[in-house]
Amino acid sequence: MAEEQQKGCTSSDCAGCAHAGSCSSKPQDLREPANPFSKIKKVIAVVSGKGGVGKSLVTASLARLMREQGFSVGILDADVTGPSIPKMYGIHDKAKGDEAGIFPCEAKDGTKIMSVNLLLENESDPVIWRGPVIAGVVTQFWTDVMWGELDYLFVDMPPGTGDVPLTVFQSLPVDGVVIVTSPQDLVQMIVKKAYNMAKAMNIPVMGLVENYSYLLCPDCGKRISVFGESHVDEAAEELGLSVLGKMPIDAGLAEAVEQERFYEVSNEYLSAAVNKL
Numbered sequence: 001m002a003e004e005q006q007k008g009c010t011s012s013d014c015a016g017c018a019h020a021g022s023c024s025s026k027p028q029d030l031r032e033p034a035n036p037f038s039k040i041k042k043v044i045a046v047v048s049g050k051g052g053v054g055k056s057l058v059t060a061s062l063a064r065l066m067r068e069q070g071f072s073v074g075i076l077d078a079d080v081t082g083p084s085i086p087k088m089y090g091i092h093d094k095a096k097g098d099e100a101g102i103f104p105c106e107a108k109d110g111t112k113i114m115s116v117n118l119l120l121e122n123e124s125d126p127v128i129w130r131g132p133v134i135a136g137v138v139t140q141f142w143t144d145v146m147w148g149e150l151d152y153l154f155v156d157m158p159p160g161t162g163d164v165p166l167t168v169f170q171s172l173p174v175d176g177v178v179i180v181t182s183p184q185d186l187v188q189m190i191v192k193k194a195y196n197m198a199k200a201m202n203i204p205v206m207g208l209v210e211n212y213s214y215l216l217c218p219d220c221g222k223r224i225s226v227f228g229e230s231h232v233d234e235a236a237e238e239l240g241l242s243v244l245g246k247m248p249i250d251a252g253l254a255e256a257v258e259q260e261r262f263y264e265v266s267n268e269y270l271s272a273a274v275n276k277l
Helices: 002-007 055-068 131-143 163-171 187-200 232-239 251-258 268-275
Strands: 038-047 073-077 096-098 101-103 112-114 148-156 176-181 205-210 243-246
Touching (some): 055 268, 205 232, 243 268
Parallel strands (some): 205 243
Antiparallel strands (some): 096 101
16 A cells, blocks of 8 residues: 555545545655744755765854854754764853743854753763664754744754754755765765755755865965865766855864854855855
8 A cells, every 4th residue: 555655546546445535646744843933934954975074164154154144043953973063152051941842042143053962961971872863853953942033044964864864854844955075086976975865855955065175375375185186076067066165174264163163253165155045
């Protein structure tokens, strides 16, 4: 019967069926309703095919970019086992709530943030949970958190194509995906994995961001390709995507992260993303 539902039933198939009239050839909508106190206009997921490419840095940079444009912004930290967003913004308070839901914490620039680190007794405690439990927590960050009115909610995804990205794509009304990568030979394969997952879930890919693109010599100004020559343009052309920016290894950005004041950052390297988000 499950196979017939996927293909679409005929009238003769449905005759005498207990589920007559309830099945459809259209895929089932698994999206969860947002908290009644949330009014979010656009949900953008920031993904990567592998870890260690600076996905959280890009997420926070995009959030800052839209805050500078005057938009109301939130960040849902879905990287439950490696949360870093609160510390980048200097947030160490615990999230509070009432019978209606959980209040996100607010950074100094007005960005609203929810992360598992805001719920743990000690933010350095490891999250030793299985995939389905982690995925359930991420869903609750959507259904139970009172985000208020937001123009943009950025979702900092864990790397790869596992339980949590699948849950986010199925449960949240994601409007688009930004893929983060690095300048290495295998970049095209990694990008394709993230791209194909988004396409399989019928979610548009807004573009690519390359991190660690180069290092600018402080003495002569020469660009040094520390991790090899960039391949992001080739990958973007093959997939018909835009390159939203190429971020160098920038000591200023690293310092802002270390000093927990990312709310002051203005990331000029991603300025082209404004018209795409």
